[in-house]
Amino acid sequence: MDEPAAASSPVGRQRPRRDSALVAQRRTRLALGTLLMLLVALGGIAVLGSGRLYRSSQNQYVKEAIPLRTNARDIVLQMVNEETSVRGYLITGNRDSLGPYERAKPAIAADFAMLDSLARRRPEIGGNVDAARSFVTDLERYFAQQVALVAQGPAGQRRAEENVLDGKRKFDQFRIAADRLLTRSDQILLEAERAQHDTFRNILGLVLAVAGVAGAIGLALLMFVPERMRRLYAGEQAARRAAERGDRASHALEHVQASVALLDNNDRVLYWNRAAERVFRVPEAEALTRTLRELIPELDLIEEALARGGPGAVAPVVVDGEERWLAVSQTTLAEGRVLVLRDVTTEQQLERARGEFIATASHELRTPLAAVYGAVRTLRRDDRPVDGELDERLLAMIEAESARLKELIEQILVSADVDRGEVRLSRETCDLRALCESATDAVRVHARKHTFSVDAPGSVLVECDPSRLRQVVLNLLDNAVKYSPDGGSVKVRVSERPGGASIEVSDEGIGVPAEAQAHIFEKFARLDAGMLRGVGGSGLGLYISRELVERMGGRMTVRSQPGVGSTFVVELPRVPSLVA
Amino acid sequence: MIAALERPLWAAGGSATDPPPQPRLRAVGPAPHSEQSAGAGEHAARPRVLVVDDEPSMRLLCTINLRLVGFEVTEAEDGRRALEVARQESFDLILLDVMLPDIGGYDVARRLAEEDGTRHVPVVFLSARTSNADLRRGFELGAVDYITKPFDPIVLGEQVEQILGRVERGEADEYRLEQLAQLEE
Numbered sequence: 001m002d003e004p005a006a007a008s009s010p011v012g013r014q015r016p017r018r019d020s021a022l023v024a025q026r027r028t029r030l031a032l033g034t035l036l037m038l039l040v041a042l043g044g045i046a047v048l049g050s051g052r053l054y055r056s057s058q059n060q061y062v063k064e065a066i067p068l069r070t071n072a073r074d075i076v077l078q079m080v081n082e083e084t085s086v087r088g089y090l091i092t093g094n095r096d097s098l099g100p101y102e103r104a105k106p107a108i109a110a111d112f113a114m115l116d117s118l119a120r121r122r123p124e125i126g127g128n129v130d131a132a133r134s135f136v137t138d139l140e141r142y143f144a145q146q147v148a149l150v151a152q153g154p155a156g157q158r159r160a161e162e163n164v165l166d167g168k169r170k171f172d173q174f175r176i177a178a179d180r181l182l183t184r185s186d187q188i189l190l191e192a193e194r195a196q197h198d199t200f201r202n203i204l205g206l207v208l209a210v211a212g213v214a215g216a217i218g219l220a221l222l223m224f225v226p227e228r229m230r231r232l233y234a235g236e237q238a239a240r241r242a243a244e245r246g247d248r249a250s251h252a253l254e255h256v257q258a259s260v261a262l263l264d265n266n267d268r269v270l271y272w273n274r275a276a277e278r279v280f281r282v283p284e285a286e287a288l289t290r291t292l293r294e295l296i297p298e299l300d301l302i303e304e305a306l307a308r309g310g311p312g313a314v315a316p317v318v319v320d321g322e323e324r325w326l327a328v329s330q331t332t333l334a335e336g337r338v339l340v341l342r343d344v345t346t347e348q349q350l351e352r353a354r355g356e357f358i359a360t361a362s363h364e365l366r367t368p369l370a371a372v373y374g375a376v377r378t379l380r381r382d383d384r385p386v387d388g389e390l391d392e393r394l395l396a397m398i399e400a401e402s403a404r405l406k407e408l409i410e411q412i413l414v415s416a417d418v419d420r421g422e423v424r425l426s427r428e429t430c431d432l433r434a435l436c437e438s439a440t441d442a443v444r445v446h447a448r449k450h451t452f453s454v455d456a457p458g459s460v461l462v463e464c465d466p467s468r469l470r471q472v473v474l475n476l477l478d479n480a481v482k483y484s485p486d487g488g489s490v491k492v493r494v495s496e497r498p499g500g501a502s503i504e505v506s507d508e509g510i511g512v513p514a515e516a517q518a519h520i521f522e523k524f525a526r527l528d529a530g531m532l533r534g535v536g537g538s539g540l541g542l543y544i545s546r547e548l549v550e551r552m553g554g555r556m557t558v559r560s561q562p563g564v565g566s567t568f569v570v571e572l573p574r575v576p577s578l579v580a
Numbered sequence: 581m582i583a584a585l586e587r588p589l590w591a592a593g594g595s596a597t598d599p600p601p602q603p604r605l606r607a608v609g610p611a612p613h614s615e616q617s618a619g620a621g622e623h624a625a626r627p628r629v630l631v632v633d634d635e636p637s638m639r640l641l642c643t644i645n646l647r648l649v650g651f652e653v654t655e656a657e658d659g660r661r662a663l664e665v666a667r668q669e670s671f672d673l674i675l676l677d678v679m680l681p682d683i684g685g686y687d688v689a690r691r692l693a694e695e696d697g698t699r700h701v702p703v704v705f706l707s708a709r710t711s712n713a714d715l716r717r718g719f720e721l722g723a724v725d726y727i728t729k730p731f732d733p734i735v736l737g738e739q740v741e742q743i744l745g746r747v748e749r750g751e752a753d754e755y756r757l758e759q760l761a762q763l764e765e
Contacts, residue, residue: 359709359711362708362710363679363708363709363710364708366708366710366728366729367635367638367708367729369729369730370638370708370729370730370731371635371637371638371641372730373730373732374637374638374641374645374730374731374732374733375641377732377733377734378641378644378645378734380734381645381648381734383648384648390644393640397637397640397641400637401637485658485681485682
């Protein structure tokens with residue numbers, strides 16, 4: 001029995017189970033083969049037995065007992081006929097009465113010939129036949145003598161009558177011998193019957209024995225095979241389920257966005273999912289033969305990040321010259337470890353931008369706050385000389401810087417609303433020329449180094465949210481001033497377009513480098529992200545402006561040449577198709 | 581070129597023509613002022629400060645408050661002008677904003693340190709950039725102090741006097757390294 005061995009070893013479960021299945025198969029085959037052979041034997045025995053039975057009965061009855069009895073009886077009958085015929089002749093002297101006698105003689109000879117042939121088959125009756133024959137011969141001789149005497153005339157007839165007693169004695173002796181022969185035939189019949197019983201009993205015994213063995217084997221098979229089959233089937237099913245689970249698990253892992261690597265204790269790759277193939281540009285087939293260090297040169301950085309753990313478990317990895325940030329985590333197993341590397345480059349960039357935004361916002365809020373606080377503290381100085389103009393300037397400073405603070409906070413809140421899609425826009429008919437002129441007037445006050453102009457063919461009417469659009473134009477004008485520190489002209493041009501209108505704001509400032517043009521509308525984007533120099537800004541203005549314009553059904557683009565200037569274009573439909 | 585306009589009293593940025601000294605201010609000023617008066621009283625010339633900031637309101641606040649406690653103040657509105665003025669005139673201290681539209685404050689400080697004529701002028705950063713990294717960078721560039729916005733202009737003069745005191749006593753570098761060590765923690 002290798003069954004317990006199979007159960008005790010969880011590692012090599014597969015092989016012993018297959019072996020035990022083979023053993024079970026061999027055993028079942030053997031049992032079924034034996035059963036089949038036994039059934040064939042049973043059939044053989046039945047055929048043989050019935051043949052034997054048939055033959056024995058035929059032999060004994062048909063060929064021996066019945067002919068023996070018939071012939072013996074016939075001899076008795078013929079002898080009675082002869083005797084009656086000869087007696088009749090003796091009384092009548094008429095030769096015609098000898099007919100039965102003459103006819104009986106060949107019949108008796110034929111009967112004895114038959115008995116002789118039977119005696120050859122069964123020598124034990126030979127004695128009885130011979131005895132009967134000697135008495136018959138004796139009687140025949142006597143009959144012949146009597147017939148001869150009667151034929152001699154009356155004297156002979158008398159002598160013949162004297163012989164009758166002797167003849168009667170001879171006939172009685174013959175009757176005894178004939179009875180013995182009949183008894184012998186009865187014995188043979190009995191014997192045949194007994195032999196038949198014996199044969200039947202033997203065959204029955206044999207059949208019962210074979211059937212018993214076959215039944216035992218059948219019963220054993222009935223008891224073991226279904227259970228064994230159930231167990232084998234259950235085992236196979238469990239194995240199949242486990243395999244299917246494994247298949248599904250790896251299928252799922254294939255579609256996970258994170259890179260997953262299963263490593264053995266020597267850091268050799270045992271599994272490498274599709275995301276890992278994508279991130280590290282190494283196909284699984286190639287990865288499987290190598291260690292992780294060969295695949296990821298920056299493994300030390302990853303190990304350090306793993307040691308740090310928590311939210312700080314992020315490591316930079318350079319793939320194809322591009323820096324990717326990976327959030328790493330691992331699970332240690334007895335036979336190795338599972339490493340999960342999630343590409344968080346986008347999140348990391350967003351996080352960095354958010355960090356920069358906080359730094360920017362903090363700086364941007366601190367600047368006007370410093371002015372407000374400074375002005376208030378200065379106004380509070382005891383040693384301050386009385387000077388109305390100075391007081392007025394400090395109050396104006398407080399006013400302007402508070403407005404700037406409010407504007408900044410507004411921008412931060414609007415950007416949060418824009419992110420959540422919670423900006424509600426009104427819809428009114430508004431004149432773009434009037435709107436641009438008013439916005440320009442507001443900016444002109446603070447920008448003494450710049451000249452402003454608004455160019456419009458007349459009233460240009462579109463449906464939009466005027467206060468939001470004014471915010472957009474103000475932002476573009478502010479940017480134009482901010483990014484042309486040496487002054488210059490700021491031109492606003494309003495024009496009709498098919499199906500709508502456009503507003504262009506141009507400056508003669510530092511411009512936007514080509515590579516930055518794609519990014520300046522992104523959230524927290526700043527021309528000078530490091531803020532080492534240049535002008536302040538929350539990095540939200542253009543982001544908010546573009547979002548607002550797009551929600552009004554329009555679009556916003558930029559044309560710029562560094563050192564020459566920038567032109568921002570707002571295109572608006574005459575009637576906006578509602579954007580959710 | 582010196583930023584701004586010749587205006588009565590405080591309103592303007594500094595210029596070569598100084599307003600008359602303010603002895604009464606020193607008289608009514610708090611304790612450090614009287615110390616300052618004791619130390620600097622012997623010298624005829626008042627300490628000269630260059631304020632560099634692109635925000636007119638910041639320049640105005642610094643100028644008013646420093647002049648009130650007896651400093652002579654000159655203003656510059658960007659990096660280029662700051663360098664020009666620093667090369668042309670001599671200052672006891674430069675209050676330098678970090679974010680300037682043309683040449684950044686860090687660059688201005690580096691250039692000042694590179695030139696023989698300006699190397700000796702102590703630089704104090706005055707910035708709304710307040711992260712440890714910013715402060716460390718400032719001190720690493722040789723700044724003798726780093727004042728973060730918003731600041732209280734009433735004590736600005738006092739702060740500047742203390743800084744000048746450290747410079748005079750030769751303790752400025754020690755203080756700078758101390759600050760750097762603290763920032764490393």
